[in-house]
Amino acid sequence: MDLIDGIMTLRAIRRFTAEPVTDEEVLTCLRAARQAPSGGNIQPWQFLVVRDADLRRGLGDIYRRAYDRYEPAMLAATPPFRDDAEAERHRRTVASARYLAEHLHEAPVIVLFLMPNISMTLHDAEGPLDVGTPWASVYPAVQNFMLAARALGIGTTLTTVIRVYQDEVRALLGIPDRYELAALVPMGRPRGKFGVAPRKPLAAVTHWDRFGNRRDDIG
Numbered sequence: 001m002d003l004i005d006g007i008m009t010l011r012a013i014r015r016f017t018a019e020p021v022t023d024e025e026v027l028t029c030l031r032a033a034r035q036a037p038s039g040g041n042i043q044p045w046q047f048l049v050v051r052d053a054d055l056r057r058g059l060g061d062i063y064r065r066a067y068d069r070y071e072p073a074m075l076a077a078t079p080p081f082r083d084d085a086e087a088e089r090h091r092r093t094v095a096s097a098r099y100l101a102e103h104l105h106e107a108p109v110i111v112l113f114l115m116p117n118i119s120m121t122l123h124d125a126e127g128p129l130d131v132g133t134p135w136a137s138v139y140p141a142v143q144n145f146m147l148a149a150r151a152l153g154i155g156t157t158l159t160t161v162i163r164v165y166q167d168e169v170r171a172l173l174g175i176p177d178r179y180e181l182a183a184l185v186p187m188g189r190p191r192g193k194f195g196v197a198p199r200k201p202l203a204a205v206t207h208w209d210r211f212g213n214r215r216d217d218i219g
Ligand SMILES: Cc1cc2nc3c(=O)[nH]c(=O)nc-3n(C[C@H](O)[C@H](O)[C@H](O)COP(=O)(O)O)c2cc1C
Pocket: 010, 011, 012, 013, 014, 093, 096, 097, 100, 157, 158, 159, 160, 161, 162, 197, 198
């Protein structure tokens, strides 16, 4: 499919059919992930592909308990909505996220993106050099993975809420302590449809030459 179409219609898919995802499809997505940029080309990631039904149930249980704590905390921290349309969009996102929390194990494949807990801060004679967070070197791989899945007609969602109990995930899957769980991505054929998701207008978030110079004609 056309790359721009794929990017534009990549959105969070949280309801999956029972149709299997093949190893070849998973590998295609992992090869795309592996091509992602990383700081100094360190390629820090480890990918953990979970297919086993008991392990998916185990992950689903941990995920739901994490989400049960996250949802009320998130709702309490959500600022008032500007209008009814915004409130409705938020209600739908929460309902969809809640659905995933209760059905994660139904995704035929769950992929974990792991990041070693290393400091990448360099120092020179003047002190530490802040060249950005090491986590920036793993999320492009996650996005590449999800885009490749999109091209294959497979839905995904980038999730992180399970980090609340990531020690339990380490114990379940034998992940060494030195790895952080950067993302958990369920994948499967969507029950709904891909489509262009609503976003803020470009004009509200884009500046030209100097911060504050905006153009209203860009949509
Ligand atoms: C860093 C990050 C963490 C996220 N964590 C979760 C999560 O734990 N659970 C979940 O259901 N969605 C999670 N999401 C998905 C977002 O809710 C989703 O990308 C956003 O609502 C836009 O969805 P849309 O593209 O369908 O409009 C996360 C997304 C990002 C980028």
